[in-house]
Amino acid sequence: xxxxxxxxxxxxxxxxxxxxxxxxxxxxxxxxxxxxxxxxxxxxxxxxxxxxxxxxxxxxxxxxxxxxxxxxxxxxxxxxxxxxxxxxxxxxxxxxxxxxxxxxxxxxxxxxxxxxxxxxxxxxxxxxxxxxxxxxxxxxxxxxxxxxxxxxx
Amino acid sequence: xxxxxxxxxxxxxxxxxxxxxxxxxxxxxxxxxxxxxxxxxxxxxxxxxxxxxxxxxxxxxxxxxxxxxxxxxxxxxxxxxxxxxxxxxxxxxxxxxxxxxxxxxxxxxxxxxxxxxxxxxxxxxxxxxxxxxxxxxxxxxxxxxxxxxxxxxxxxxxx
Numbered sequence: 001x002x003x004x005x006x007x008x009x010x011x012x013x014x015x016x017x018x019x020x021x022x023x024x025x026x027x028x029x030x031x032x033x034x035x036x037x038x039x040x041x042x043x044x045x046x047x048x049x050x051x052x053x054x055x056x057x058x059x060x061x062x063x064x065x066x067x068x069x070x071x072x073x074x075x076x077x078x079x080x081x082x083x084x085x086x087x088x089x090x091x092x093x094x095x096x097x098x099x100x101x102x103x104x105x106x107x108x109x110x111x112x113x114x115x116x117x118x119x120x121x122x123x124x125x126x127x128x129x130x131x132x133x134x135x136x137x138x139x140x141x142x143x144x145x146x147x148x149x150x151x152x153x
Numbered sequence: 154x155x156x157x158x159x160x161x162x163x164x165x166x167x168x169x170x171x172x173x174x175x176x177x178x179x180x181x182x183x184x185x186x187x188x189x190x191x192x193x194x195x196x197x198x199x200x201x202x203x204x205x206x207x208x209x210x211x212x213x214x215x216x217x218x219x220x221x222x223x224x225x226x227x228x229x230x231x232x233x234x235x236x237x238x239x240x241x242x243x244x245x246x247x248x249x250x251x252x253x254x255x256x257x258x259x260x261x262x263x264x265x266x267x268x269x270x271x272x273x274x275x276x277x278x279x280x281x282x283x284x285x286x287x288x289x290x291x292x293x294x295x296x297x298x299x300x301x302x303x304x305x306x307x308x309x310x311x312x
Contacts, residue, residue, distance in 0.1 A: 003182060003208040004207055004208045004211045005211075006178070006181060006182055006208065007207075007208030007209060007210075007211035007212035007215065008211040008212065008214065008215040008218075009215065010174060010177070010178050010186065010212060010215065011191075011211065011212040011213065011214060011215015011216045011217075011218070011219060012215040012216075012218050012219035012222065013174050013215075013219060014171070014174060014186060014188075014212075014215070014216055014219060014272075015215060015216035015217060015218065015219025015220040015221075015222075015223075016219035016220070016222055016223045017162075017167055017170050017171050017174065017219075018216075018219075018220065019219065019220045019222075019223035019224050019228075020158060020161075020162040020166075020167055020223050020228075021161060021162055021164070021167035021168075022160070022161045024220065024224075024236075025236070025238070026236065026237040026238065026239060026240050027238050027239050028161075030239055030240075030301065030312070033297050033298055033300075033301035034301045034302070034305060034312075035298075039161075039164055042164040042165075042168060043164045043167055043168040043171070044168070044271075044275060044276060045168065046164060046165060046168030046169055046172065047168045047169065047171040047172035047175065047276055047280075048172065048276060048279050048280050049168075049172070050168070050169045050172030050173060050176070051172040051173070051175040051176050051276070051277075051280040052279070052280045052281075052282065054172075054173075054176045055175075055176060055179055055280055055281060056282070058176070058179065058180055063180060065179070065180060065181055065182055065183045066181055066182075067181055067182040067183070068181075068182040068183030068184060069183055070183075071179060071180065071183050072183065073179075073281040073282070073283070074185075074278075074281060074283055075281065075282065075283045075284065075285075076283050076284065076285035076286070077284055077285060078284050078285045078287075078288035078289075079285065081266050081267065081268075082267050082268070082285050082288050082289045082292075083288060083289070083292050084263075084266055084267075085262075085263045085264065085265070085266030085267025085268065085289065086263065086267045086274070086288070086289035086290070086291075086292030086293040086296070087263070087292050087293070087296045088259055088260070088262060088263030088266065088296075089259075089260050089263030089264050089266075089267055089270060089289075089293045089296075090263070090292060090293030090294065090295065090296030090297035090298075090300065091256075091259055091260075091263070091296050091297070091300045092255075092256045092257065092258070092259030092260025092261070092262075092263055093256075093260050093271070093293060093297045094256075094296070094297040094298075094300035094301045094304065095252060095253075095255065095256030095259065095300060095304070096252075096253050096255075096256030096257045096259075096260055097237065097240065097253075097256075098257070098260075099188070099260060099264075099270050099271045099272075100188035100189045100191070100192055100260075100261075100264065100270050100271075100272070101188035101216050101270075101271075101272055103257070104188075104213070104216045104217045104220060105216065105217070105219070105220030105224070106220075106236055107217060107220070108217050108218070108219075108220035108221035108224060108225070109220060109224040109225075109230050109236070110224070110225070110230065110231060110232045110233045110234060111234055111235065111236025111237070112233065112234070112235055112236065113235050113236045113237050113249065113250070113253055114236060116250050116253045116254050116257070117253055117254075117256075117257040118257075119254075119257075120253070120254045120255075120256070120257025120258045120261060121189075121192060121257050121258075121260065121261035121264075122192060122196055122261065123257075123258050123261060124257065124258040124259060124260060124261020124262035124263070124264070124265065125189060125192050125193055125196065125261040125262070125264060125265045126196060126261075127258070127261075127262050127265075128261070128262045128264075128265025128266050129193065129265060132265075
């Protein structure tokens with residue numbers, strides 16, 4: 001219950017910040033990726049520059065979170081599916097000029113092409129999920145051993 | 154409605170605010186701020202699957218509402234338009250729709266395969282210093298920049 005309220009509030013804050021930064025606009029993403037304006041690089045870079053040291057410090061002091069136990073950061077090793085997925089994601093990001101969170105803000109900003117982008121993202125994620133299920137079934141049946149991939153977060 | 158916010162917040166305001174939000178969600182609930190996971194959980198919730206992280210469904214709704222608050226209440230954005238200004242200037246709508254759709258399916262599939270997107274890996278994963286997230290982020294930044302360069306060449310500089 002408390003986690004749901006926190007989810008709603010952090011969603012509103014995240015959507016609000018993205019809208020304030022105009023990350024839901026194709027032009028913002030495109031002008032950064034074409035090196036005309038470094039805005040998105042600076043936006044993401046400064047966010048990580050603030051959060052990385054704070055998270056490091058919070059983990060080191062063994063912070064007990066009110067809703068999720070002891071703070072534990074995840075440090076996964078890179079695997080082939082990370083690189084393949086990242087490569088495809090980057091191509092789609094550049095073509096569609098949006099990514100999952102900004103696409104929702106695009107819709108609330110009144111930009112109707114978000115009604116094309118959002119279903120597309122759902123379909124893409126769904127295709128991957130179905131493929132992962134089939135891989136899992138196959139590995140359970142022992143015909144082929146493939147590791148089930150970690151779900152999207 | 155009110156037009157209280159500038160057209161675009163400076164990066165040194167919006168970026169650090171986002172960084173603090175990432176820290177707050179970790180500090181309060183030990184959770185990353187990933188958007189593609191919210192899509193997956195919302196799709197599962199709509200299909201009435203069991204074992205859904207419902208807070209991520211609320212988070213999904215929240216992102217839409219936060220955008221609504223800023224673009225329609227705090228700032229004076231026009232209520233209805235197509236979006237994609239530069240892309241719409243370069244191509245007719247009958248071409249833009251399948252292009253945006255194809256790109257979106259591709260990025261959705263890629264996010265699923267990589268286990269996260271610009272928020273889950275690009276922001277939260279790199280902030281956690283996760284080698285996998287750093288690899289994903291470096292990869293998608295590279296292919297996105299190359300793709301944008303190729304689009305510029307193919308369209309003769311229109312994009």
